[in-house]
Structure formats: C-alpha cells, structure tokens
Amino acid sequence: MFSQFSPDMAADPRSSAAELASMRRDMMRTVLRKTLTRHGIPASWIGAEMLVATARGREAGMHWRLLIKHWDPRLLTHAVALQNSLVVRLLGYDPLAADWLMGISWQFALPDEAACPPMPQAGFWTAEHRRTEARQPLAAATAAGDIIEGPVRIPTPPAGSVDAKDSVRHDLDKLFAVRDAELKRHAAESGSPDATRPMYLQTQPQALRPVRPRQR
Structure with missing residues (x-):
C-alpha cells in the first residue's frame, strides 16, 4: 500500500520499476478519492488512469489522466483549482512527486453526451466582453445648447469633503441651471414668452358652491 511507501524506495536498487509504478498508482488513486471527498464532489464523477511515462534524459515517471464521467459545467469552471x-x-x-509526475491531462469519458450543449454561434465567445462594456454607466454628456444626454448620476462626495446634502443640492442647482438656459434659448428662437413656462397644464381653483340643506 502507498501508506508504506517511502521516497527512499525510489533509490533502492531492489525496488523494480513495476513495483514503484504500482505503489505510485495506489497513492494517486487514494489522493484522488480523498480530494474529491474533501471538496464534496461525487467519486463517480471523475475517474483516473495512471500511465507510465518516459521522457528523454529522465527516469520513467507517471502521467495522471483525469476522466470526466459526469457532465456538470461546474467541473469545468473549477477544474484548475481541483x-x-x-x-x-x-x-x-x-515530496518527490514533482520529479516523477510528468503531466496531468483531462479527458471526457461521458456515458451519454445528450446533456452537453452544442457549439454556439461564433460571436458567443466575445459577446460577454461587449455585454460588460454595455453595463458600464454612461457618462453624462452635454451637446450643443447644453442639452443633457444620457442618465445623470450624482456622485457621492468623498469622505472629508463638503456635506453630502450641500453637494447634492449643488449638483441639482447645476442641472436646473442647464434646464433654465435651454428653456430661455428655446423661447428666444420661437419668439414666444410662453415657451419658458413649465411644461404642465396650469390649473385654477374651482369655486365652491353652497350646499343647500335637504328638504324633509
């Protein structure tokens, strides 16, 4: 069992390559099982193959092939952390596993691929970037004639600055000044003094009529 494995066994000439590979496989299986349990991932979702690997100028080591046996997009999201x-x-x-572990790969080994989504349109991969830009707040801009375009956002004063109420009142005064200037400009162009009046109907109080007592 891997629990009896010691790094010194790798240097023991009496330990054959087959014995080392067998002990390392047991170790890697146990590591996978305990890691999945630690993170709450069902053990049946991910399997593994431990393959003997060789490289030029190095002793034979192991390659860890992780098999995704259950489709869940969360596995892909957290695969690097796992x-x-x-x-x-x-x-x-x-601690010497860094010397003999020569690589890790992932492979889909799904019994049924019906639950997997198909390939999206080509623009899907860059659409999120455009949506992020669209969610950014639009800056309030002024065009010719000081007409305010876009949403108006009143910034919150930083700590240690003027009082928040005074800052908001100052911003509102600026907005009203822009509105009044636009109304005056419109009145000058149209030649009508009524153009400066508020854009709502004026109402007059209705005269009250005396209520006559009912005849019995």
Missing part, C-alpha cells in the same frame, strides 16, 4: 488541490495533496504524501 487540479491544484490534487497536486498539493500528492506532494503531501510524497
């Missing part, structure tokens, strides 16, 4: 967690736990069992 892989890092596996490596950290493996190094906790064998």
